[in-house]
Amino acid sequence: MRVFSAFVFLISLLVSAPLQAQTTYQTEASHAAILDAETGEVLYSLNGDEAMPPASMSKMMTVLMVLEALEAGSLSLDDELPVSEHAWRTGGAASGSSTMFLEVNSRARVEDLLRGVIIQSGNDACIVLAEALGGTEEAFADMMTDRAHELGLTSASFANATGWPDPDHRISAIDLARLARILIEDHPEYYGIWAEREFTYNGIRQYNRNPLLGVFSGADGLKTGHTEESGYGLVGSAERDGERRIIVFNGMDSNAARATEAERMMRAALSDYSLYRLFEAGDAVDHRAEVFMGDTETVALRVASDVTAGLHRRARRDLTVTVSYDGPLVAPIQEGDVVGSLIVEAPDYDAREYDLVAAESVAEKGLIGRIGAAIVHMLRG
Missing domain, CATH: 2.60.410.10 (D-Ala-D-Ala carboxypeptidase, C-terminal domain)
Known part of the structure; x- marks a missing residue:
């Protein structure tokens, strides 16, 4: 050779600049990735290929399945879907988890359910949509996994539609970033929902948990996540001067730490990283x-x-x-x-x-x- x-x-x-001792981004997150949205190039990775518990960040896959059903015509925004007892008990007000506050045995429009998932992170909304598309949440989770693999997200393994802790519910930070890129590029007509700051349903106003919105100029998505197992995480995206970056991190120890890290990582993504x-x-x-x-x-x-x-x-x-x-x-x-x-x-x-x-x-x-x-x-x- x-x-x-x-x-x-x-x-x-x-x-142009002299090399300094620190040559890359430093973070306390357990997993992280920065993606250039235009090319899909990974600019930074910390355990980025390692499958991790994504918590509610995996709801992006639930949303993608719904958007593809809308595009295929098997679902419409005006369809009214039934709220089962399983959806209400597992993800509704009775669950004590993130919820849209759907009432058992009521019906909800698909458009409202989409906002309930994206803005309010409603577990009940996820399950209602999953049961409509898959028959059961378990069958829908299998559909999610199969579709993720078709898209090249090979680290993905979904056990539910919500991100509820399960040893078989995993995806890597890089694949979450790639999933975000698919949502941005393939479904631009719905992407604006991710930037909406609040949503009122059933007389209850709830706010988007994304700490970048309204704080970081150019930020317009996407999804937070938190469980005891995963810690606090975020999939964020922002565009400045024609350049879009997608950041993913997980494993922060508090909501405040997540907010601080979100700004810091996005600033680095847009200012310190370039695609040569x-x-x-x-x-x-x-x-x-x-x-x-x-x-x-x-x-x-x-x-x-x-x-x-x-x-x-x-x-x-x-x-x-x-x-x-x-x-x-x-x-x-x-x-x-x-x-x-x-x-x-x-x-x-x-x-x-x-x-x-x-x-x-x-x-x-x-x-x-x-x-x-x-x-x-x-x-x-």
Whole structure:
């Protein structure tokens, strides 16, 4: 294996601030992630791939299932759904949990139930919607898990529609961020509900628990969560100057700590983290690979896909790009053949590998040339 370092000119242009001892965001959360909403690039992760108890943050998946049913026409905003005794007893006023205060054996419009879930975090509203779509809450939870996996949220495992503690109810911080991105991008006509500050139902006014709303400029969603098992968590999103970030954290020890962390992390997400576009698909890299038995001794390389790196601004100085391949390459080589990797590394950043392809074809030497090359190869060992 021959490894060649190539510090690309574009990268050198990104270096402007001296490296400090702390090269990434520091948090007391047990799990956290920052996502660039436009690209889906993970800018920061602390145990971000580890499945965790999400509490009410998993209600985003319940909402997505409802929005997809509305889009498919199997449900309408004006449909009135029955409030079962299970929904009332498990998630209503009798439960002592977050509730929309639905009355047992009453009926509620889907539009009101959506607001009840999003704004009031109503467990009763979640169960009413789950029973309408799945027959039972348990069946609906299985539907949630299956749909999450179809969407690539592979860490997800749902046991209920509410986020009520259960050892089988888990999802990672990064997958929660990706779920938020799906809600924002695929259902913009409903996204405004996440920013609504209050909702009154049955004569009872309740307020959105999201600590970013009305406090952090540009914040417009999404969902808080809290149980004894999970601690206090948040999925938040904000947009400034055309850039949107999604933050997720969990495991804070109080409501006040969550509010403080929400502002601090969102400020860092928008001010301290950037997505650096190092190469576009098809760009050449500053290295030619050696070729054995070819009619030329080297071949140009290009990247097969866009190469990006989401980094804290203090980590830019130590960003490196390395060309790696088993060399020399053996002719014949066809243009477009994958012949190596481009490795991007930086402090507090999971190294990424991108395919490198031959930028041109290289024919095999003729018989005499191959014999000569073989002799040279043997003499050199």
